[in-house]
Amino acid sequence: MTDTSSTRPAEGDARAPRRSRMHRLLRHLPLIAPFLLWAVPCWVLLYTGQDWPLPVTSAGTALFALGLLCMPFAMARGHGRRQQDRAAIIGDILLGTSWVLFTWSVLVGVLGRVALAVSGAGESQDQARIVTWAVLGVTAVLLAWGHAEARRVPRVRRLDVRLPRLGAGLDGLRVVLITDTHYGPLDRARWSARVCETVNALEADVVCHTGDIADGTAGRRRAQAVPLGTVRATRARVYVTGNHEYYSEAQGWVDLMDELGWEPLRNRHVLLERGGDTLVVAGVDDVTAGSSGLPGHRAHLAGALDGADPDLPVLLLAHQPKFVDRAAAAGIDLQLSGHTHGGQIWPFHHLVRLDQPALAGLSHHGPRTLLYTSRGTGFWGPPFRVFAPSEITLLVLRSPHRPTSP
The missing domain is CATH 3.60.21.10 (Metallo-dependent phosphatases)
Incomplete structure (x- = not known):
């Protein structure tokens, strides 16, 4: 019969680093999540083969950076101790917008490009731009529809x-x-x-x-x-x-x-x-x-x-x-x-x-x-x-x- 008592501490020791890494990840999630919500769409829509003119790329990057900075600030002022309703409204809208944009940037932007690569079709500049406009179009439609759904009588x-x-x-x-x-x-x-x-x-x-x-x-x-x-x-x-x-x-x-x-x-x-x-x-x-x-x-x-x-x-x-x-x-x-x-x-x-x-x-x-x-x-x-x-x-x-x- 195997003596399991001597193995349990070792198993616990082996699990401890995994738990501590998970805890560190969860601790940093409030900092990581806003960055991902804005950085991923920025990369997918502006920097993955579209070859936009410099003013377009610069203005788009600035817009995403502004969203990244404003969202946590507005959420903190709106839902924190200050309880400022206008700030809360701005922060909430930015949060919802970034989530929908992130989701469809991944689904259409990333997975769409993977599908093109697997099919052997490759991807031209025109195709990359079509993906960008598709992501923006789907996001706009879902946000408009989603807002109407939220505000209507159930x-x-x-x-x-x-x-x-x-x-x-x-x-x-x-x-x-x-x-x-x-x-x-x-x-x-x-x-x-x-x-x-x-x-x-x-x-x-x-x-x-x-x-x-x-x-x-x-x-x-x-x-x-x-x-x-x-x-x-x-x-x-x-x-x-x-x-x-x-x-x-x-x-x-x-x-x-x-x-x-x-x-x-x-x-x-x-x-x-x-x-x-x-x-x-x-x-x-x-x-x-x-x-x-x-x-x-x-x-x-x-x-x-x-x-x-x-x-x-x-x-x-x-x-x-x-x-x-x-x-x-x-x-x-x-x-x-x-x-x-x-x-x-x-x-x-x-x-x-x-x-x-x-x-x-x-x-x-x-x-x-x-x-x-x-x-x-x-x-x-x-x-x-x-x-x-x-x-x-x-x-x-x-x-x-x-x-x-x-």
């Missing part, structure tokens, strides 16, 4: 969700989910009012907001959030905190939602009864709440379910999909979440999936638990949505015991 996504433990009296219960409204530097008070009108037209029994109401304090974004007070539901309006609340005085948002008539489910539950059957509607603080330093804020599922009959079906509100591991372990029937934005700007969803178990839609976890992840109602930061449409979600809960129509 389309309603409707789906039936069958819960095996749901009683017949609750069959057809209409649950509307909004999340990640992210009221912020761009004033969207009118958009907020129109979203609430759309929600009201759905005649919901329960309306849920699963967090990330805004970027900024409740006092600062109050005008944009006030329309939430007009939302109607026959049974309940419930809310849980998201991670962005904890960047902006979360308790202020909890108090404002309470003032607007929403019930903050901070590690607690309410009972919803209809037709002789009962549904437990529970909520937990965001998973980042415990590190916020705010007294009493933490994600505590046991506290949320304390006193609830374990034989009753449970609808759980939790901002981040990754809470579903705890929900599945506790036998939760359905968890509603947001946070991912569906990636917001393609192909960012690949990075989101490194952190979350689901990106969007309905998924199964464990023997009983369903998770619905919304793409979000608003947008964060860059005012663009590319291949990740926003949504207002209507979930109609179905019981296996409902009477069949003749």
Whole structure:
């Protein structure tokens, strides 16, 4: 029998340099990423065989350099301690623009040239310039379309969700989910009012907001959030905190939602009864709440379910999909979440999936638990949505015991 105890320290020593190199890379990522976002498109569009006249190359290089310098500066002033909305808008637009430009510079510029080389066609100056104009054209179209997608009132996504433990009296219960409204530097008070009108037209029994109401304090974004007070539901309006609340005085948002008539489910539950059957509607603080330093804020599922009959079906509100591991372990029937934005700007969803178990839609976890992840109602930061449409979600809960129509 091999003595593995003597080999483990050596394995740990072997892994340590790899971990330390990764940690160093992650530490420098905020410095490396902006450089790559602007330098790669600059190289692809100006210096890969196009042979532009010197004034064009100089002006283009200066423009990319200006973007590289302005973006982090504007982001720091807009989202840092100064909280300057105009700077935030500029920084967010530059961030979204650079991401789309970088993506399509790689896809069209780099991969297009590889395809030409593999095919043996070679590449002339004219072909190089065609690639440049193709990248710029695709970027312009996607940014214009993505901005319109971000600013419009979300389309309603409707789906039936069958819960095996749901009683017949609750069959057809209409649950509307909004999340990640992210009221912020761009004033969207009118958009907020129109979203609430759309929600009201759905005649919901329960309306849920699963967090990330805004970027900024409740006092600062109050005008944009006030329309939430007009939302109607026959049974309940419930809310849980998201991670962005904890960047902006979360308790202020909890108090404002309470003032607007929403019930903050901070590690607690309410009972919803209809037709002789009962549904437990529970909520937990965001998973980042415990590190916020705010007294009493933490994600505590046991506290949320304390006193609830374990034989009753449970609808759980939790901002981040990754809470579903705890929900599945506790036998939760359905968890509603947001946070991912569906990636917001393609192909960012690949990075989101490194952190979350689901990106969007309905998924199964464990023997009983369903998770619905919304793409979000608003947008964060860059005012663009590319291949990740926003949504207002209507979930109609179905019981296996409902009477069949003749």
